Amino acid sequence: MLRRKVHAFRVQGCLAVYLALFFFVLFEIVSVYGAQHSSYVRSLARRRERSYYVVHLPRPDLRPRISMPLSDNPYLAHMKANKGGKASNAPAQAIRKPILWPPRRVNAKQVRKAMEHDLNPFNDKPHTPQYKKLLARRKQLPIYAQMDEFYKMFTENQILVLEGETGSGKSTQIPQLVCYSDLPHTRGKLIACTQPRSVVATTIAKRVADEMDVQLGEHVGYSVQFEDMTSPGTTFLTYITDEMLLREAMGDPRLTRYSTIILDEAHERSLATDILMALLKDLARKRSDLKIVICVPPLTQSNSRHSSLPPKR
Numbered sequence: 001m002l003r004r005k006v007h008a009f010r011v012q013g014c015l016a017v018y019l020a021l022f023f024f025v026l027f028e029i030v031s032v033y034g035a036q037h038s039s040y041v042r043s044l045a046r047r048r049e050r051s052y053y054v055v056h057l058p059r060p061d062l063r064p065r066i067s068m069p070l071s072d073n074p075y076l077a078h079m080k081a082n083k084g085g086k087a088s089n090a091p092a093q094a095i096r097k098p099i100l101w102p103p104r105r106v107n108a109k110q111v112r113k114a115m116e117h118d119l120n121p122f123n124d125k126p127h128t129p130q131y132k133k134l135l136a137r138r139k140q141l142p143i144y145a146q147m148d149e150f151y152k153m154f155t156e157n158q159i160l161v162l163e164g165e166t167g168s169g170k171s172t173q174i175p176q177l178v179c180y181s182d183l184p185h186t187r188g189k190l191i192a193c194t195q196p197r198s199v200v201a202t203t204i205a206k207r208v209a210d211e212m213d214v215q216l217g218e219h220v221g222y223s224v225q226f227e228d229m230t231s232p233g234t235t236f237l238t239y240i241t242d243e244m245l246l247r248e249a250m251g252d253p254r255l256t257r258y259s260t261i262i263l264d265e266a267h268e269r270s271l272a273t274d275i276l277m278a279l280l281k282d283l284a285r286k287r288s289d290l291k292i293v294i295c296v297p298p299l300t301q302s303n304s305r306h307s308s309l310p311p312k313r
C-alpha cells in the first residue's frame with residue numbers, strides 16, 4: 001500500500017516537472033516569435049530582461065505652472081524683479097563692484113581705481129566724505145608712491161622684508177594694501193598684523209578702520225591680552241600682539257585662518273617675535289599659500305641681525 005502511494009507520488013512529481021518544462025519552452029518560443037510580431041509580447045520580454053525600475057518624471061512643460069511673484073520665491077531672491085515683475089538679468093549695472101580681479105593678481109593701478117571708487121569694496125557701502133579726506137592724506141605717504149613696486153614684489157614672492165622710515169606707512173598702509181590683494185573678506189580668510197605692544201595695536205586698528213571706512217571690531221579689529229575686538233566670520237584684518245598670535249599658533253600650528261601675516265616692528269626682537277619668525281619660516285615651507293611680510297625700519301649695520309630670515313624666493 002505504502003509502496004503504491006510512493007510510486008504514484010513519483011509519477012505525479014515527474015509529470016509536474018515535465019509540464020513545467022513544456023510551458024517554459026512554449027513561453028520561450030512564443031516570446032521569441034512574438035518579439036518580432038507583437039508589441040505586447042515585446043514589452044513582456046523587455047520587462048523580463050530588466051533588473052531595475054525607471055521612474056519617469058513629467059516633462060517640465062507638463063508640470064502645473066505655479067504663478068508666484070518672483071519676490072515671493074525664496075529661491076529666486078538673487079534675481080531682482082523690476083516694475084513689470086520680470087526678473088532683471090543685469091547685475092553688472094545694479095551692483096557696481098569695484099573689485100574685479102582674482103585674489104593676488106592685482107596691480108597698483110587697479111587698487112588706486114578701487115580706492116577712488118564710490119563704493120567701498122570691503123562692505124559695499126558708499127565711501128563717506130571722511131574717507132576721502134583721509135585718502136588725500138594717505139596719498140602723500142611714501143608707500144603710496146611705491147605701490148607698483150610693492151604689489152610686484154608681494155605677488156611674486158612668498159616672503160617679503162619691507163624696510164621703511166618711521167611714518168612711511170608700514171603699520172597702517174601695508175595691511176590695507178594686502179587686503180586689496182588677498183581679498184580676505186571674499187574667501188573667509190584673515191590678515192594679521194602683529195604688534196609688540198597692546199596699546200599700539202588698538203590705536204592702529206582704530207586708525208585703519210577709519211581709513212578703510214569700515215567698522216572697528218567688525219571688519220577691522222584687534223586682539224590683545226584680555227581684549228578681543230574681532231567678529232569671527234566678518235573681521236578680515238586684525239592687529240594682534242605677537243604674544244597672542246604665538247598663543248594661537250600653539251593651538252593651530254598651521255595658522256590656517258590667515259592668508260597673510262605681517263610681522264611689524266620685527267627689529268624690536270621681542271622673544272615672541274623671534275619665536276614667531278622661526279615658526280613662520282618653517283610654516284612657509286608647509287603652506288605655500290601663506291604670505292609673510294616682515295616690516296622693519298631701514299637696516300643698518302647696528303640692527304641688521306636678520307640673517308636668520310628665510311631666503312628670498
Ligand SMILES: Nc1ncnc2c1ncn2[C@@H]1O[C@H](COP(=O)(O)OP(=O)(O)OP(=O)(O)O)[C@@H](O)[C@H]1O
Pocket residue numbers: 141164165166167168169170171172173203204207297
Ligand atoms: N592714530 C593716528 N592718528 C593720526 N595719524 C596717524 C595715526 N596713526 C598713524 N598716523 C599717520 O599715518 C602715517 C603712517 O603711520 P604708520 O604708523 O603706518 O608709519 P610706520 O611706517 O609704521 O611708522 P613706525 O615705524 O613708527 O611704526 C604717519 O605719518 C602718521 O602721521
